[in-house]
Amino acid sequence: MQRETLFWLGLMLVGGVLLGGRAILVGNGRQYVERVTTTADVAATEGAAAQAVELTDYVNIPARERDAPGVRVSFARTVGIWVAAFCTLGIMSFLLGETPPYKLVESVFVGVSAAYWMVVGFWSEIVQNLLSHLVPGLMRATLLPGLSEKTVPNYWYVVPLVLSVMMLWRLAPKGAWIARWPLAFFIGATAGIRLVSYLEADFVQQISSTILPLVVFGADGSFDVWASIKNTLIVSGVLLGLVYFFFSVPHKGVVGGLAKGGVWLLMITFGASFGYTVMGRIALLADRLEFLFDDWLWLIDPTLQRAGM
């Protein structure tokens, strides 16, 4: 065995023993829950009298209240915390290269996310929008009891049903061209929606917001220097940026100079966007580290979950 492999193996073993010991002695990574029972009344229906049904929910309880009556360790949620910690470390192991733990959790991520978005699409679109319009009676009796009694079958929804079947045809070995019809609908709808919405929200609205007074007076009638400079910079900045994007005229002479100013402005924008993106990612990283050190290892306690323990 190579010296490097031996070193990492030893390090992981020591880490595992320390973690296990800490989990036994301190009890870190445990999630406590409390069982909450409520009663809901069920109205009388034909052939069934009114009744009260007991509903059970489990709510998370901070570890500092673990000795309170009715509070117990949730096995599923505790396992969840350890699994989430393994997944977090697995993804972070990519910093050392494409390690087996990374490849394992990456595979899990691909499978879970694909299935999750399929489930979301099924319940929120296919059931909620397609089936509720095609067979409202059946949906009201089974999956959507809250569906309005006024909802009647709308057979126009056979069209998206047919288009859906045509789209799934792509999985068939022959006749893949059939999937072009729903794809064309998709592309056409996207183009139609985007054309209007972008022109309204991103073109007209942005121009409207840029038409600002260049000389600003305060409420008391005095000249507001800073607001005037700010508005002038915004208006001239937008114009300079647009000059840079205007390629119908060669960027030479005066236009070239203005375009140069536009480039400088865009560089400031990209620099600010870059700074913001980095800060956003670092915030996410801090969140994951907080999960590891707070929820899992119980080494820090920023929200006082374990105060007094």
Next chain:
Amino acid sequence: MKRTVPLMIAATTGFVLIVSYFIPYTESWGEDAMTWFNILAAIAFILGGGNLLRMQLQKISDRRPGWGYAAVTLAAFVITLFFGLFKIGVQPTAAFPTNAWAAPYDREGSALWWCVEYLYRPLASTMFALLAFYIASAAFRAFRAKNTEATILLVTAFIVLLGRTYIAGIVREWLPEGLQSLSFDNMTNYIMSVFNLAGMRAITIGIALGVASTSLKVLLGVDRSYLGAGDE
């Protein structure tokens, strides 16, 4: 049939949506088309899932390198799908106490909720968090103050980065009263509310014009790239 009909479908759908925006009587057409669009988007997820299933099964049956990971993907996919479609572990809500099918599919405590809470969210956010390292290392290698433009970008990024940290507050305390406006957090605010705003507006207006012209090209049949090259 294979190319003309899709062109007509795209044009009709697009123009109906544009017209419906301007005529109150046809507003509901636009709403219906939007709903159909969302239904087809959901079906596209099923198509994606089907493709994923096919590819992973192919990899496993061919015993290609890394087929074990394909089996893990397949298992994660099938198990999560089963949990979600059959609402495993979903408890009924007070609104419909005798019908668990009426409860939300991702209700707290359900099997799908567990998968999302302890698998999907940690994995997704850690993946994005990891980008912090790569963005920083890429920036370290790529950002060189070689010319005016690069220097402006570098300085702005540096100010905005520092302006959003605790260091900004510490530096502000050191600065004399008259130079408070030059602190990192104040400069970040100026950059964001003036220069960044102006730059983003110019970019947004450019994007809007680009989207509008691309959409028109698609609807008028000038851009047919979405139909693919061959007949099949």
